[in-house]
Amino acid sequence: MRASLTAAAGVVLSLAALTSHAAIPYKGHSYEFRQPGGEMLKIRLDGNDYYAEQRTEDGSLVIYDHAKRGFCYAHVNATGDELVSSGVLATNAKLRTFSTAQDKREPGLSTAAKARLAKQRYQKMHGRTLELAQKTTSAMMAPSAAATAAVTGQMRGLTVIIDFSDAPGTITKPQVESFLNDASYTGFGNAQSVRGYFLAASGNKLDYSNTVTRYYRAKRPKSYYTDNSLDVGPRAQELIVEALNWVKSSEGFDFSTLSRDSTGHILGLNFFYAGEADSPWSKGLWPHMGWIGEKFCSNGACTGNYQISDMGKQLAIGTFVHESGHLIMGWPDLYDYDGSSQGSVANFCVMGFGGVGYESQYRPTQPVGFLRYLAGWDTAIELNPAINRSAPTGRLSMAANGHSLYRWSNPANAAEAFYVEAIHKSEQNLYQPDQGLAVFHIDPTGTNDTEWKPYIQMEHADGKRDPENNVNQGDANDLYDGVATRAFNASVPNALTSKGTNSLWWNGYASGFALSNISVPGKTVSFDLGTATPTPAADVYNGTLAEKGEAIHPSPWFEYKGGTLGAVLSGPAGTDFDLRLEQWQNNGTTNLWVNVAESAGDASQEALTFKAPAGYYRIVISSYSGAGKYKLSVTK
Template sequence: MKLAHHGRRVAAGLTLLLASLCAQAGMPYQDHVFEFKQPNGEKLRVHLDGNDYYAEQRTDDGSLVVYDAKKKGLCYAEVNAAGDDLVSTGVLATNAKLRSFATTNKQQQGLGAEARARKAKEKYQQMHGKAPEPAAATLSKMAAAPALAAVSGTVKGLTVIIDFPDLAGTITQAQVSSFLNDVPYTGFGNAQSVRGYFQTVSGNKLDYTNTVTRYYRAKNNKAYYTDNSLSSSVRSQELISEALNWLKTTGYDFSTLSVDANKQIRGLNFFYAGESDSAWSKGLWPHMGWLSNQFCSNGVCTGSYQITNMGNSMAIGTFSHESGHLIMGWPDLYDYDSSSQGSVASYCLMGFGGIGNQSKFRPTPPIGYFRYLVGWDTVTELNPAINASAPKGRLSHTSGSHALYRWSNPANQQEAFYIEAIHQSGQNLYQLGQGLAVWHVDPAGDNSNEWHPYVQMEHADGRRDPEYNVNRGDATDLYDGVTTRAFTDTLPNALASKGTNSKWWNGYASGLSVTNISPAAQTISFDVGATGDVYTGYLADKASVIQPSPYFLYAGGTLRINLSGPSTADFELKLEKWDGSAWQQVASSTSPTSTESITYTAANAYYRITVYSYSGAGNYTLTVQK
């Protein structure tokens, strides 16, 4: 399809997002397993779930552990009497010990949601020098802030590789450079390099490359920097400052790097040899932060950075996620206090789309809304209240086409629904499902409020599993055109709160109706328009019902009628017109399934619709657009 670009809000949207959220950065962990060397020499297996701001560490049997400075190791933990912190029991954890609750296949209970949220906020303050700022708080700044240019063209970053007097690097400078810059690239099992990833998801509008230094040999042995008694921002920043000052003495010209409007380096990255050798958030634990002791050279200075270990191999998912923060200014789309999995979950790079067993080597793209904000995708406005020439009726969208549809709120044009097709191929190969995706965007939302996030995925199954912390998304979250064929004011469900439908966040109807969605494919067709009349009910085997009963008067035009019923039954659909003396059938849909559709050009007359069971029984949904 060819979409016109109605982008009068792109400057405001970019300003809002990039000016206020660029510091909201972190990396999520999903059962991330690492080894920690205990004081007795045992290498303890630790499972980590959470992010840079709040995470829980557990042994193989589900026991909580925390670092104990007195014991100089990870000790079993328990919730304190106040219920607001995890405290050490003073007993060093071991791989050999099994706690009693492990026999019930349950993990030890951690902190409650309120305590997690408080600790996440405190950690954010520590890492960034300020409290997290909700997107809504920046709305008043928009008029004064300058419009930001799209993120396109060539962006040049810097990656400094570091080893230690007692641990030489095993991954070569050439290997790191290839990992970041080569096109094509398949090293370490990756499907592409970091550069190749951003070329693909931007439609070749962004060329992000990195200069990779030769190894800097740190001043001290690695154990000095992995001091677990200190926050990760202490020794990490000391090591970073060392490396930058060394690089300056080599004559490196920092002015060759891409900078932001404040002359701060946009892509500043550090890789160090070996593993992290640290507990979560301690020592050299990988993270993104703000360099408090600012370094300047050749007219440019440092700002945000990322630092991580190389280990024995490298996957591009984490680096790409952090580059989304550093280069594009995209925020995280997961819940910092870990009380939920966010809403977008694994369907976006800035959620969990870069850390799966497969997606860490071929990360999922950023959602279409984020691509639009940085100028990679165009948008067609569908709401006729905003765009008088908005297309309507039968539309289509092609996955990866870099063109989106949007339905904006006339009363608050920062709030909108964005629509795009996702097909499990190419960069989307490791998406959890395929079909039509609907994103509900509202900068007044907060990702730590799972019931009003910045970006809500309108899950086709209507369950909101990630918000309820059930999973990080699944194959039923997209409208597949078979089991889920409509997104309206009442579908998938009509709940006033915690529901999944086309209502605005204030509870008012948006008028958006997406119906008759075709089966999942590279290109998906659907009907769009004002919300139609929706009827639901139950049909027994061989039973029938008239909707609406007993008939309705229609002044003429196109009738679009869609039926969705159980996969275990065969429901049929027919439309009848009153000819003055009897009902005459004028259209029908009788496929061997319970998914039926009628489009009929109707004259001014009385009509009625009959839904009947050819075989089987179950619930049905009938949508009528006039």
């Protein structure tokens, strides 16, 4: 039975001290920046806290130039790894003309360059490497951690509101309190409050409220904190510490009433300041989440992670909810930091882009079912009879928003599973891109910035994987929705072992999981659970590869009557072994071995399948880099 942790105010929680990696996503986000000449330059922003690409409305790349104290047109340097200022201040005037709409977007940095810059910035903001954060998240995302990850009951955070002598507050304390805490709230166009969101998403299992201070008037004018010569962080943290000292000394606030993790760090630590950001991306007071460490402590509660944001002219709950998912739940981002894709779940989860859209910022989408399961909000019924002898069979049904999921787990890998949930475009999921039956492939050994093996991969019903291919953030063809030709099994929607959509495990073996006869979308969805197809017995070959060496199995070749050939190669960690299937072909004049299938990633694990006609074949394994023992499993 799962243990349930009550997240009561003032109780020290057994949660990881280090929050999973976190950033605010931006997609077409618009803001204005006052150029040195006084012009309010309109900028469009795509990216996150760690890397973002900025353009004017005519599509020109721009970058903040410290020497010019404003945005200048930019170009990619000769090595392709950095944006360089032209020294010419950007303007809203449409000075450039284009022959086609395609010409409006100059190419930016390469994916590799974006990834490198994002990793550097992450370490600077959080004091640890992105790789370490990913390892921490993998442990937190494992199903075995569900008992300690559960967060239910009452939880209390702190929100400090701040204004300045040169920027007095316009949104009142009662407005902020309602925005955060009212059970029924529609202010500023929101469908609910932050508290209302978590009550709805958790099925009333988590009651997260915030204590809101009266306005703290900062010691210095806002122009001091929005110093654009400084990266985001130093002045923001200076402001945070002085505000907390005021809360303690002038307000007499008891910080022991706040929910904290097992090391005493405050979980929900939030700051709103008056007006707009008045800073370019990543500078001054740009909104962000960061790590401040124990710079302030009182009543056994210390600072750690925090979020700080401008209030602007109105408040939308989406970003606050997304960041609270990091701060209080420990959930990771589910999109790429390097911009090479939109992430697999994209708009289908608040930890993707489901809280920052034009509409979803006011009514954020649900966390995906697996995150709700980890939080103790949803139950999961095991369908794999190899694990659950009393697993249900035949035609099954499930209710959208019913807080009950179906799961098909891997007996050979306890962390890997498929989770199934019904999604209906109503209530919290009103602004989902699609409705129907959703299937998610879970494996905590993945990473959010590797689109082809993320923590949570959505099995898109159309098989196109548009978000992973950077085409869109999800569309109306992604869920299983009663179309007669749509089913889910080892070969449907496609049988690709790499970048495919099917029920294969990550190692390429068949899971035996299959769904068919899925009903049309509704508040209840029904489907037939397929019978498990036994995995064919495998021929296993063990050997040792030298650096740049090759081996053939079975040697020298084998005859095959036709069908599906499968091969899985496992090499030592840190090596890069490749796998290919070759067929003997005679075109009438020459005889030669022809490569008909290949798996050549940059890791030590490779897998392939091939629908093979009758003929003669051989499997070749080779070392691209590294040496050591390997295991090859071949199914016929």
